[in-house]
Amino acid sequence: MLELLFLLLPIAALYGWYMGQRSAKKDQETVNNQFSRNYVTGLNFLLSNQQEKAVDLFLSMLQKQETENQIATESQFEAELTLGNLFRSRGEVDRALRIHQGLENSPHYSFEQKLLAKQQLAKDFMMAGFYDRAENYYITLLDEPEFAVNSLMKLTDIYQKTKEWKKAINVAEKLLRIAPETDKTPLSHYYCEYAKSLPNDEKQYVYSLNQALSYSPNCARASILLGDFYLQKQQYSSALGYFEQVLHQDADYLSEILDKIKACYVALNDLNGFELFLVKANQVKHNSSVDLALVEFIEQKDGIEAAQSRLYQQIRQSPSLITFHRFIAYQADEAEEGRGKESLILLHKMVGDRIQNGFHYRCFHCGYQSYRLAWHCPSCRHWESIKPMQSIDEIR
Secondary structure (H helix, E strand, O other), X not given: OHHHHXXXXXXXXXXXXXXXXXXXXXXXXXXXXXXXXXXXXXXXXXXXXXXXXHHHHHHHHHHHHHHHOOOOHHHHHHHHHHHHHHHHHOOOHHHHHHHXXXXXXXXXXXHHHHHHHHHHHHHHHHHHOOHHHHHHHHHHOOOOHHHHHHHHHHHHHHHHHHOOHHHHHHHHHHHHHHOOOOOOHHHHHHHHHHHHOOOOOHHHHHHHHHHHHHHOOOOHHHHHHHHHHHHHOOOHHHHHHHHHHHHHHOHHHHHHOHHHHHHHHHHOOOHHHHHHHHHHHHHHOOOHHHHHHHHHHHHHHHOHHHHHHHHHHHHHHOOEHHHHHHHHHHHHHHOOOOHHHHHHHHHHHHHHHHXXXXXXXXXXXXXXXXXXXXXXXXXOOOEOOEEEHHXXXXXX
């Protein structure tokens, strides 16, 4: 009997060890399952815009982990990463930085996890306005295939903010090589901005603007700048060629250059060519500035009566404040002295004040309005989204 007992002791010990391991594993699974449930709850709080509750829950989870040291490393990393992002979204960048720097410096996390931490640190520094620090982090991520595209996009954002256009060009061209589907419009404007920084280098100036057109053939800005360049040199045919490209690139911008186009035709002694251009432009897209220029041309060529008739047709087809303002002027000039004429003069002044004091440009993407043309919307950060109101100021 005693011998049998000694034989059973190793079996009993092995069984005890097995049950202990199973119990420990079960306890760990329970802890991890509880953590996962809490993590999902926190994410639900985020999705329902209850950030305060989400922060409180994630903080309590991490505090419990620190005291019990039971949560799996992977789950802890996810929770801390999410918490840091939460703090950043609430504007508490200093707290986000501390959390993400802790993840980056911790010896317990893998190389891939630390790359994620670096990416979040770059975002933290971007939000804090420390663009040089953010730039350094994004540059370190360029050699990692899964981070390269995002890092290049963020670097272009940094160089836009810091107006380092040559760096922006280099980064954008690298991005195109690894992601050919990327929108080329921003790159064309980087070249335009770079050209403007080179007023004394005519060769590089023209080259940069032609590069802008090579990446984005519909870049009206580059054509306008090249037209201005040749107009200043009194090379009217070349200037006219670039100005007239705008009609097919983006006719909304014609109002910005109609006077320059007319100046070229006058210098070339070809006013009939200017009339043909206005007629063609009016057919491509309605623009009240083109309408008014055509009416003024007809008045000089065929007289007031023909101009009034043309203007009346335009108002019936596409009414706008600018053409309506000119129509009232015609009516006031022909009205007899008296209260009727005085009323027309007053109405003309009121409409003129409305035009003069109103916004002249509007972003078609976010609705931002401005008195001056900007090629990069300061509100939504889109390029070429701000257009002259003359192309869309129909009376409603």
